Amino acid sequence: LDSMLRDRGICHAVVSLPDFSAARLGDTLDRYSGIVPHPLVLSDASTLPTLWGASRCIGRLSGIEVRNGLLLATLQGVKRCCDLGVAIAVLCLSLPLLAVIAAVIKLTSGGPIFFGHTRIGRHGRRIKAWKFRTMHPNGDTILREYLERVVSAQEEWTRDRKLRNDPRVTWFGAILRKLSLDELRQIWNVLRGDMSIVGPRPIVESEVTLYRDVFRLYTKVKPGITGLWQVSGRTNLSYDDRVLLDQFYIRHWSPWLDVYILAKTVVALLKREGAY
Secondary structure, three states: OOHHHHHOOOOOOEEEOOOOOOHHHHHHHHHHOOOOOOOEEOOOOOOOOOOOOEEEEEEEEEEEEOOOOOHHHHHHHHHHHHHHHHHHHHHHHHHHHHHHHHHHHHHHHOOOOOOEEEEEOHOOEEEEEEEOOOEEOHHHHHHHHHHHHHHHHHHHHHHHHHOOOOOOOOHHHHHHHOHHHHHHHHHHHHHHOEEEEEEOOOHHHHOOOOOOOOHHHHHOOOOOOEEEOOOHHHHHOOHHHHHHHHOOEEEEEEEEEEEEHHHHHHHHHOOOOOOO
């Protein structure tokens, strides 16, 4: 190995030796560090955040200091200011559209214009997430009768908590969902401080068991109107993929990640992929 590294002039190497003791790994790095100037040592702690982590040495021990940007007070203030700025701008620009949507809902299906659904927010607190109503007023009855008749729908509902062909959705509600306009009402939740513009997808009580150990991490931050799930395929993804995306977002958050997600949100809205 020594001669091969020298003969080929290798400058970068990946070191993955999970079964080695700390002493043996140190000896190996000492041996080859003089030959390979840029060794990358892989750790099996794959869930550690990479952006906010920093190597630290304490005496003769070395390690990674783990910090979560979403839990730092200064960055929480930055995120809150950005939330308010974006929410106020969107609200001012969309007021005429909001009025039109409200009028069409009232004229075409009767019943209330808005629909408030209880979701789990930061610290496990129950919040009311508001949307423009996209379903018939007796949606629960329609869903129950539909699931009793259609076995394949029962399986889809159990797996995803969603239906691609949901009988509860009105014709205008389907348009709102396709364009993601039904969630514009959640700007109010952002102004109240219950939600963020960008964050993990808000979940309901029945989804807690599906999040398993990730639920504790989920409750540390505010849920968002948009997030990695929404810009990565939405309902085309499996539920496990959604959980992994939320987990990644919370652990690796940065202001630039929010900017990236907002930009991808615009693209996702134009493509309208995975929205139903």
